[in-house]
Amino acid sequence: MSNSFGSWICRTAIAALGFVAIGTSADAADSVKLRLDWVFGSEHAPIFLALEKGFFKEEGIEVELLPGEGSSVTTKLVGNRDADFGYASADQVLLGASRDLPVVATAVLLQQNPTAFIFKTSQNIKNVETDLYGKTLGIQLKSSTGRQWDAIKKTLNLDPAKLTEVPADGALVSLIAADRIDVGVGFYFNDALKLKATGEDVSWILLEELGMKMYSTTLLTNAELIAENPDLVARFTKAFVRGWEYSVANPDEAYEAFVKANPSTDKVYAKLKLPEVLKLTQSPDVSANGLGSSTLAGWDELQKQLVEMGLLKTSIDVSKAFTNQFLK
Numbered sequence: 001m002s003n004s005f006g007s008w009i010c011r012t013a014i015a016a017l018g019f020v021a022i023g024t025s026a027d028a029a030d031s032v033k034l035r036l037d038w039v040f041g042s043e044h045a046p047i048f049l050a051l052e053k054g055f056f057k058e059e060g061i062e063v064e065l066l067p068g069e070g071s072s073v074t075t076k077l078v079g080n081r082d083a084d085f086g087y088a089s090a091d092q093v094l095l096g097a098s099r100d101l102p103v104v105a106t107a108v109l110l111q112q113n114p115t116a117f118i119f120k121t122s123q124n125i126k127n128v129e130t131d132l133y134g135k136t137l138g139i140q141l142k143s144s145t146g147r148q149w150d151a152i153k154k155t156l157n158l159d160p161a162k163l164t165e166v167p168a169d170g171a172l173v174s175l176i177a178a179d180r181i182d183v184g185v186g187f188y189f190n191d192a193l194k195l196k197a198t199g200e201d202v203s204w205i206l207l208e209e210l211g212m213k214m215y216s217t218t219l220l221t222n223a224e225l226i227a228e229n230p231d232l233v234a235r236f237t238k239a240f241v242r243g244w245e246y247s248v249a250n251p252d253e254a255y256e257a258f259v260k261a262n263p264s265t266d267k268v269y270a271k272l273k274l275p276e277v278l279k280l281t282q283s284p285d286v287s288a289n290g291l292g293s294s295t296l297a298g299w300d301e302l303q304k305q306l307v308e309m310g311l312l313k314t315s316i317d318v319s320k321a322f323t324n325q326f327l328k
Contacts, residue, residue, distance in 0.1 A: 029062040030232050035083035036068040037217065042270035043189065043277045045258035046109075047087070050243025052257045059235035071217075079103045081222050085236060090215035090302055091144060091311070097321040098312055102223035105322040106237045107292030109244055110216035111283035115145045116188035116204040118172070118195070123182055128205055129156050138168030138181035147309040149185045152207055154308075176202075189276045197269040214302050215294060216280060218322075226323075237326035241292045248278050248291070293324050 036044055047065070050056060056063050068074045071088035072095075078086040079101030087109075096103045117128055125131040139146050153160065168175050172184040173194045184191060188204040195202040208214075219240050226233050247254035255274050259265060285295055299318040306312035 029057075029060050030235075031062045031064070032084040032232070032236065033064045033066060033082075034085045034087065035066045035074045035077050037071045037074055037086075037088045038069075039067045040258075040262050040265075042255065042258050042265070042274040044087070045254040045270075045274050046244040046247035046278075047240070048261045049247055049254040049257040050239055052260070053243070053246065055239040055242045055246075056236070059239045061232070061236055061239065075101065075103055075220065078220055078222055081224065084221065084225060085240075086220045087217060088220060089144075090218045090299075091306055093218055093220055093321050094299070094303055094306060094316070094318065095311060097318075098314075098316050103220050103321070104223050104226060105218035105220045105294070106233060106326045107219040107241050108215045108217075108294040108298075108322070109219065109241075109292060110277070110280040111286060111294075111298075112216060112280045113148075113206065113208040113212055113214040114187045114189055114216055114280060115148050115185065115207045115212070116192065117183050117207075118176065118186055118188060118192045118202065118204045119183045120176065120179075120195075121201040121203045123203075125183065125203070125205065128210065129158065132158065132183065133162040135182040136164045136166060136180075138172050138175050138184040139165050140169045140172060140184075140186060141167050142169050143186070144309075144311075145185050145187070147311060148207055148212060148305075151305065151309045152210060152212055155211060176200075189273050189280075193272045193276065194269060197266065197272055212305060213298075214305050215298055219292070230326075234326045237292075241327065244281060245291050247274075248281060251275055251278055254278075289324070290327060292327050294322055 051063065071092040074086040074088040075092040075096040077083040079096055090105060090108060093103055093105045119125055139149055166181060168181060168184055172186045172191045175181045176184050176195060177200060188206065192202050192204045219237060221233055251274060255271055258270065259267060281291055285293055296319060299322055303312060303315055303318055307315065
């Protein structure tokens with residue numbers, strides 16, 4: 001495995017301009033752009049903490065932190081070098097690599113698949129192989145979660161004739177709250193916790209627990225940047241992962257750093273979400289090799305799932321899409 005990823009720094013939130021630019025020092029620093037997967041949320045709290053703590057500054061990096069419009073967009077921008085680094089889903093890294101985008105993941109932060117069946121606890125769903133029958137399911141057809149639903153139906157041999165599916169793009173939370181659907185398929189740390197934040201008694205069953213194991217969110221960069229400036233990639237990756245390590249050990253500090261930079265955030269929802277996101281950073285491989293590390297077997301498993309979902313037509317050499325060399 002080859003490749004390397006950069007470094008970054010951040011300091012002041014400029015919400016009106018839709019980006020965060022974080023401090024400079026008297027000495028010339030490496031300036032980089034980091035594009036997130038979505039708008040700022042507490043799932044990004046470790047990044048804000050790393051900026052506030054000066055982890056990037058210590059590595060001689062100045063970071064322009066930009067919100068995202070989805071992982072596919074972020075991956076494309078990194079592949080085109082419109083951004084130096086990205087925080088985006090691992091499936092988009094592989095899909096980008098299959099289209100010859102020179103993108104490489106230098107760390108896998110969220111090791112587990114957050115897609116889940118989400119429902120009010122009163123639905124009393126214990127076994128999805130039997131308890132989904134007779135229920136109305138909301139499916140986000142324009143999301144990767146919709147493809148995951150199609151795949152898990154086949155894996156569990158669910159009878160389509162006994163299932164009622166309705167489109168729920170952008171409306172999963174409101175449809176469950178209004179009892180217009182019984183179950184929704186979405187990211188539990190988003191949709192389920194939005195419901196919980198409003199006082200709903202909500203439960204979920206992770207697709208990860210049903211066998212759909214997939215790496216989730218990664219730090220990625222451009223292979224050309226790795227070749228040109230591996231030291232920058234190493235320093236950036238070090239500061240980025242350090243922010244996550246510190247947050248796992250000190251979640252309250254990470255939450256406070258995020259709220260300080262984003263004072264208008266829904267604080268109840270943000271506080272519910274962060275601990276759940278931090279749980280997803282853990283895996284047996286992380287226990288053995290450190291936060292952010294990934295394996296060839298894990299990437300092969302992700303590729304297998306993407307092929308089964310019809311998102312990836314042919315297999316690629318996944319070793320070209322990730323590296324652990326900057327985690328040491």
